[in-house]
Amino acid sequence: MRRMKIILNSIKGIVLTMLLFLYVVPFIFVLVNSFKTRGEVIINPVKLPASFNFKNYINAYDKMDYMHAFTNSLIVTLFSVLLIVIFASMTAYILVRKNWKFTKYMFFIFVASMIIPFQGIMIPLVKIYGSIGMLNSKWALIYMYVGFGTALAVFMYHGFIKSIPVELEEAAMIDGCTQLQTFWEIVFPLLKPTTMTIVILDVLWIWNDFLLPSLVLIKANERTLPLSTYYFYGTYTVDYGLSMAGLMLTVIPVIIVYLFMQKHIINGVLQGSIK
């Protein structure tokens, strides 16, 4: 019986290892070929590179205008997520604590709107914001992310705030706190787990999003990282070594963050999807 179990477990281990290899091997191929010249890739794309030559990386870094795109992505992600967390938590607070008809309708509208897919409104969105000249700016993009991110964040905060007893807040109010002070000093710190979840989900979404920025940011110097990778790859597709280095440059920062934060990220994704 015991022996059976050991054999069974090693079979499971082997199956999992093989599957994991299949999952990560595409990244390995990209990595390996990013050090080669175009000729080397064409002759044999599965061979290890003759030497670790970082020329492709330096080249791709320049051609993608990497630092610029990276900074744009960072600004857009940082501000969008920050604004979503601040405003959505306040909104959810008022929707839970004020038992008015209006707040109930608003909550319903927020939740119901989550069924609208982005593709369902992208055309009128571009028309409206194009006609008032708000395209082509990362601040407009941030504004849109706040609009798109609000509903889910309000929904998640709403669920959590409902479980916090009111007594704490009442005590604070008696001590002379205003409603805003009560929220920021008493309630918001308690929301930390939900805030973590929202930050992780929204960072993953906004950092990697392609369709919305591709519609909003047309000027080259406003591009985010996925956009500049898209244009770069489109131009240098057949220069294999160079294009692989470009892909790696975009993948590496994400992997570095993942190495340090994997527990939080996976937990955030889990919390986010069961709600």
Added chain:
Amino acid sequence: MNQEKGFFDKLKTYLVFAGPTTFAFFTVILLPFIFGIYLTFTDWNGISASQSFIGGKNYFAVFQDKAFWSSFLLTLKYVFFTVIITNVLAFLLAYLLTSGIKAQNFFRSGFFTPNLIGGVLLGYIWQFIFSNILVYLGKNFNIPIFSSSWLSNPNKAFWALVIVGVWQYSGYMMIIYIAGFMNVPKDIIEAASIDGANGFRRMISVVLPMMIPSFTVCIFLSLQRTFMVYDVNLSLTKGGPFKSTELISMSVYNKAFLSQQYGVGQAQAFFLFLMVALITIVQVYFSKKMEVEA
């Protein structure tokens, strides 16, 4: 807590706390949504400042558009295979990872990795795999199915999309199934073993029914994502060869932004919204009904 007396008092409190989100939400989502419905009844071409009302013509155009229907059917086929394979694989991975194997966390993080990276990049990575690596291996080791690029054959290009979709989403769904497995109470599994149920029987009669909430969530998420997929489609096949792998999102995009038929494009988008809403609501309704208590 309700110290606001009059209407203006209430309005002030509401605006202080929820004003910014309400404004952004209305201007970014609701306004375009309603304006979009209006657009479907006009002939706007994207350039002229005004548009005229043309009634239901755009909807007729959608219903007569063969390219749209073939794209819609292709999307249904893509959703069907991707959702099923993704969930079966994710369930299997979650099962293997919760059966007391060593280095669980390492495996879990590994399988999840594709979800951290944007669809455009994933598509490009696989484009290189399908048209360089596999072709090289196919030619040198005489594997006929790989000897020409999958992306240049309509049927194989479709399956390439499915493979990348499964690869991308299964790690995510696996996380949810793992949590589902962990939530099955140990005592009822023990009770079933004492009653003489073997491993397979326990799986079918005890574990599966307890995991229906996880299925509800995973199928909902994978339906929603696969229906709306755009970036991988764009970077992996660009709808080609010969528009044979143009999924519905890309079709809407091209109709509006490339052919400049914004009214028709929006009518397609609206139809798509109705279909996805209908399918996901029906799915959630029926899976909720199947849920059981421990």
